[in-house]
Amino acid sequence: QKEVEQNSGPLSVPEGAIASLNCTYSDRGSQSFFWYRQYSGKSPELIMSIYSNGDKEDGRFTAQLNKASQYVSLLIRDSQPSDSATYLCAVSKGGADGLTFGKGTHLIIQP
Amino acid sequence: SAVISQKPSRDICQRGTSLTIQCQVDSQVTMMFWYRQQPGQSLTLIATANQGSEATYESGFVIDKFPISRPNLTFSTLTVSNMSPEDSSIYLCSAPRYPAGELFFGEGSRLTVL
Numbered sequence: 001q002k003e004v005e006q007n008s009g010p011l012s013v014p015e016g017a018i019a020s021l022n023c024t025y026s027d028r029g030s031q032s033f034f035w036y037r038q039y040s041g042k043s044p045e046l047i048m049s050i051y052s053n054g055d056k057e058d059g060r061f062t063a064q065l066n067k068a069s070q071y072v073s074l075l076i077r078d079s080q081p082s083d084s085a086t087y088l089c090a091v092s093k094g095g096a097d098g099l100t101f102g103k104g105t106h107l108i109i110q111p
Numbered sequence: 112s113a114v115i116s117q118k119p120s121r122d123i124c125q126r127g128t129s130l131t132i133q134c135q136v137d138s139q140v141t142m143m144f145w146y147r148q149q150p151g152q153s154l155t156l157i158a159t160a161n162q163g164s165e166a167t168y169e170s171g172f173v174i175d176k177f178p179i180s181r182p183n184l185t186f187s188t189l190t191v192s193n194m195s196p197e198d199s200s201i202y203l204c205s206a207p208r209y210p211a212g213e214l215f216f217g218e219g220s221r222l223t224v225l
Binding site for chain 1: 152215
């Protein structure tokens, strides 16, 4: 059974600090990894995708993948109040597979 | 990113009725995916809709309850049949952007069943 685990939070981070979000997955066949941001009442918005071990940076966001440990993380630097949202980790085996989502981490950036 | 339009955006339905949700993508895609997000929960994949073949349903979801159509490469519908209050959820259509396969989502259809 495919499982994606996240700490539901809430995770409270001061404005300007680094927010660190973590995710583990059970299916070793997973090939693609994604972070989505979801504001209350809105649909998920893709932030980052990562496919190989290591770090991938995009602006204030860094995704980290460790396939051996089955671990994915998202770092948000210089956190802003507008980053307050639920962050969903999602994984896929690729091909015709849809994404399997974690339950999400509720992030609160304190001004 | 792909532009995905869903309608209705929200509806209030009576128990025992059925509702069809439409999803339109601005580009041709082989696969479209339907998800459900129950209140306070994450997204659960209902089924994968491929053009020209029957949809593939995930465990716990059946065609009689959630029939899906996929008449062409830009359009799909999901019907929620014989609704009960437990079907009150947000239903989301999604499609991939090639070649990476990242999924993009429509705005969702929020159903309330009384």
